[in-house]
Amino acid sequence: MADQTPGNKMKVFIVDDDEMQTNMLQDHLSKFSMFDFASFPTGEACLDKLNDNPDVIILDYYLDSRDKEALDGIDILKEIKKQKPKTEVIMLSGQDKIDVAINTMKWGAFDYVVKGDTAFHRLENVIYNLIRKRKLTKSLSLYKTLFVLSAAAFTIMIIVVIFLYWKGMIQDSPGWL
Amino acid sequence: MKIDNGTLIDLTFLKRFAAGNPEKISKYINMFIGASDDHIKNLEESASKKDWNSVRATCHAIKPQYTYMGIKKLELLINQIEDAANTASNVEEIPVQIKQLKDQTTLAVHELQMALNSLS
Numbered sequence: 681m682a683d684q685t686p687g688n689k690m691k692v693f694i695v696d697d698d699e700m701q702t703n704m705l706q707d708h709l710s711k712f713s714m715f716d717f718a719s720f721p722t723g724e725a726c727l728d729k730l731n732d733n734p735d736v737i738i739l740d741y742y743l744d745s746r747d748k749e750a751l752d753g754i755d756i757l758k759e760i761k762k763q764k765p766k767t768e769v770i771m772l773s774g775q776d777k778i779d780v781a782i783n784t785m786k787w788g789a790f791d792y793v794v795k796g797d798t799a800f801h802r803l804e805n806v807i808y809n810l811i812r813k814r815k816l817t818k819s820l821s822l823y824k825t826l827f828v829l830s831a832a833a834f835t836i837m838i839i840v841v842i843f844l845y846w847k848g849m850i851q852d853s854p855g856w857l
Numbered sequence: 858m859k860i861d862n863g864t865l866i867d868l869t870f871l872k873r874f875a876a877g878n879p880e881k882i883s884k885y886i887n888m889f890i891g892a893s894d895d896h897i898k899n900l901e902e903s904a905s906k907k908d909w910n911s912v913r914a915t916c917h918a919i920k921p922q923y924t925y926m927g928i929k930k931l932e933l934l935i936n937q938i939e940d941a942a943n944t945a946s947n948v949e950e951i952p953v954q955i956k957q958l959k960d961q962t963t964l965a966v967h968e969l970q971m972a973l974n975s976l977s
Contacts, residue, residue, distance in 0.1 A: 698918050700888045704874070704925070707881065745918035748911060774920050795921040797870045 690811075691733065694719040695726045695756065696740040696772065697747075701795065705738065708800040709807070722747055723756030730763050736810065738803065739789075741773030741780065754787060761788040768810050770803065865965040867927030868972060874925070879976045886969050889926050892919075893966055897959045900938075904952050912942040912951060928965050934958055 692715045696702045702719045709715050718734070720726040723743050737760060741753040757769055771784040771792045781792040791806045793799050844850045868882070875881035896919045903911035916939035923932050938954045941947045 698921065700885060700892070700922050700925070703888065704885065708874070742914060742917050745914045748914070774917050796924050797874075799921075800874065 689716040690714055690735045691716050691718070693717075693726055693729070693734040693737040695721075695723055695737060695743065695753075697721050697743050697745045697750070698740070701740075701772075704800070705803070709804070712804075722750045723753065723759075724751060726756065727759055727763075730760065730767075733764070734767055736807065737767060737769045738772055739769050741771055741775055741784070754784065757784060757787050757789055770806055770810075772799065772803070864968070865928055865930060865961065866968045866972065867929070870927055871925060883973055883976055885925065886973055889922055890966050890969055892922070893962050897955070897962060900955045900958070901952075904955055907948070909942040909945050909948060909951075912955075913939055916942065926965065926969065931958060931961050931965065934961070 692709065694702050694705055694717060696705075696719070699721075706717050706719065709717070718729065718732070720729070721743075723739070726737065726739075739753050739756060739760075743750045743752060743756070753771060753773070757771070760767055760769055765788075768790040769788065771781075771789045772795060773780065773792070774795045775781075776794045784792050790810055793802045793806060841850070871882055871885060875885070896915060899915045900912060903909075903915065916935050920932060920935050920939070923929075923935060934954060934957060938951055938958065941951055941954070
């Protein structure tokens with residue numbers, strides 16, 4: 681995920697067949713000026729633009745109110761995760777059934793938000809958590825690299841000491857036990 | 858700015874969401890009004906063809922819009938239609954419920970138009 685600096689905005693795709701919902705989401709999240717948006721009325725239209733490498737996709741569960749043949753959110757989620765496993769997907773739905781939510785998480789959704797008047801703040805929190813998770817993952821990866829480099833340096837030092845000892849070059853050095 | 862809530866609508870959420878910005882409030886009210894006719898027509902057509910999946914899909918899509926306009930009473934009705942269409946049970950009730958939804962939506966739209974007038 682991109683760093684959230686002014687010149688490097690987070691790319692957010694909104695996939696929803698409800699124009700009002702898309703507008704409201706965009707309006708709400710625009711307040712934070714760290715996002716670049718693109719919106720799509722169907723999952724298929726979103727899949728066509730996956731090579732734009734979105735950081736986050738907010739994906740509606742049911743997408744068939746305009747196009748009866750449109751794939752549903754689960755099918756689109758599976759395809760996104762297949763093509764872009766690092767892209768985080770937040771499912772958005774009018775469905776408040778727990779088994780639906782669990783199913784989307786099983787297929788790799790980062791979180792599940794139920795549509796309604798609390799959805800906007802909930803989404804804001806989910807995106808904040810997502811950014812925090814990515815930052816922690818980045819830090820962890822940095823610490824892992826530092827640990828590996830330190831371990832390698834220590835190993836090289838031990839090998840050099842053994843080599844010098846074997847050659848008899850350090851036994852007479854001051855401080856050698 | 859003062860917008861009176863009607864008997865069906867309650868714009869408390871929308872006002873808070875738009876931080877009291879009259880242009881934004883008007884924009885969303887107009888979007889609801891503009892789309893409501895088509896949604897009801899879709900529901901009527903789908904019900905006449907007994908296309909319950911389409912009825913379910915339309916109900917599911919419009920439900921949040923009624924929530925955002927604070928039309929709680931019709932949210933319940935839409936839920937009932939969606940459930941009936943989803944399970945294909947009590948389908949004989951669906952056209953009656955859609956008629957109720959249409960009549961009540963007409964009233965809600967009237968109230969929303971009055972709210973729009975008070976904004977301008």
